[in-house]
Amino acid sequence: MKVAIVGASGAVGQEFLKVLDERNFPIDELLLFGSSRSAGREYTFRGKQITVKELKHNDDFKGVDIAFTSAGAGISKEFAETITRYGAIMIDNSSAFRMDEDVPLVVPEVNGDDAFVRPRGIIANPNCTTIQMVVALNAIESLSHIKRVHVATYQAASGAGASAMAELRKQYEQIVAGETPTVEKFFFQLAYNLIPQVDVFTDNLYTKEEMKMFHETRKIMHSDIAVSATCVRVPVMRAHSEAIWIETERPV
Ligand SMILES: NC(=O)c1ccc[n+]([C@@H]2O[C@H](COP(=O)([O-])OP(=O)(O)OC[C@H]3O[C@@H](n4cnc5c(N)ncnc54)[C@H](OP(=O)(O)O)[C@@H]3O)[C@@H](O)[C@H]2O)c1
Incomplete structure (x- = not known):
């Protein structure tokens, strides 16, 4: 599976990296994104160095299966179309889409089934x-x-x-x-x-x-x-x- 993390340098992004490894999440390729501030920084995932790319409106998300996004609500809104355009499922940590009717708001232990109906290809994650x-x-x-x-x-x-x-x-x-x-x-x-x-x-x-x-x-x-x-x-x-x-x- 091809997975992307948007906001990799952040408090949430760093937890994503740890949890994906701990849970042995099936990842063939991992892409990391951030702003120009963290672009070029390297993080180690399962023994491999991965360089953070700058998030831009381009085709970087082509072939991505799941994108975990945590770069703030404004960035999620601005880049949702770019991220989901080629079929990636955007699992968004920000407050951008939580209350939108056509975006499921999911806690897997409670309403996991809601995640299967996602007309915009977005699943929102609630407030902590x-x-x-x-x-x-x-x-x-x-x-x-x-x-x-x-x-x-x-x-x-x-x-x-x-x-x-x-x-x-x-x-x-x-x-x-x-x-x-x-x-x-x-x-x-x-x-x-x-x-x-x-x-x-x-x-x-x-x-x-x-x-x-x-x-x-x-x-x-x-x-x-x-x-x-x-x-x-x-x-x-x-x-x-x-x-x-x-x-x-x-x-x-
Ligand atoms: N902290 C929590 O416990 C928590 C819990 C639930 C939800 N959230 C939500 O998750 C989001 C991130 O929170 P956080 O606590 O991880 O914040 P944070 O530590 O401040 O990290 C923000 C991340 O967003 C990236 N970013 C900022 N501007 C960007 C841009 N223009 N393009 C690409 N990436 C950009 C930053 O990258 P750079 O280093 O390049 O700036 C950084 O990786 C927020 O929406 C927050 O409300 C946080």
């Missing part, structure tokens, strides 16, 4: 906080319909990308050195702090991240479930946690 929650909810839904969920998240720096992880590390170093920490990637200093705001606020005063948990959960579970989320960034490098309160229709 939604994914881990619906895996747990789905098991309970099989016992009784879930009416409501209140969830509080504890989200690591990794969710904001590679440069955000670097910023957290740098903030700790700066504070230890008695310097004022640099704040660019987060709304406030994250080191030694908690930030009860992930992404921007919407009109209803939930943040975009919190509303994603509402909308995406309903689409994935094909359910009228009501989700109220409070998303908090915590000063750890990796791994999100969640505290979830669930109201079922019948006692479980």
Whole structure:
């Protein structure tokens, strides 16, 4: 199988490389893409050096079976046609297509069958906080319909990308050195702090991240479930946690 990763140098792209290897994914040829910033960089996959190519509107995706894309929503929108034109399945990590009716939003453990209906050749991957929650909810839904969920998240720096992880590390170093920490990637200093705001606020005063948990959960579970989320960034490098309160229709 010919596989492509778009955004190979990023936090998600690097995890793709690790997981594809760990899972022994059947790959005959792997192509890596990025912007001009990472083009030319080399990564080792199964003992072979692979050079990152610059993502352009050309025929590079001819013959590609699956393209895992994680270079941000804008890039996914701009390049979807170029990537899928010759039949590649685009599995997209960004928020670009998640709520589009003709794009399935899939967590394999929950609604894997939805992936078979993909009119645009695109399968969207949900927000990280939604994914881990619906895996747990789905098991309970099989016992009784879930009416409501209140969830509080504890989200690591990794969710904001590679440069955000670097910023957290740098903030700790700066504070230890008695310097004022640099704040660019987060709304406030994250080191030694908690930030009860992930992404921007919407009109209803939930943040975009919190509303994603509402909308995406309903689409994935094909359910009228009501989700109220409070998303908090915590000063750890990796791994999100969640505290979830669930109201079922019948006692479980
Ligand atoms: N981090 C997470 O846990 C997580 C979880 C779910 C979804 N996502 C989503 O996945 C996407 C990537 O997130 P990330 O955390 O991996 O971000 P990141 O660490 O900032 O990496 C971004 C990647 O996009 C590439 N890129 C940027 N502009 C590009 C362009 N014009 N052409 C080609 N490649 C370009 C970058 O390549 P260069 O090095 O060349 O700039 C880099 O490889 C985002 O949409 C994010 O919302 C992230």
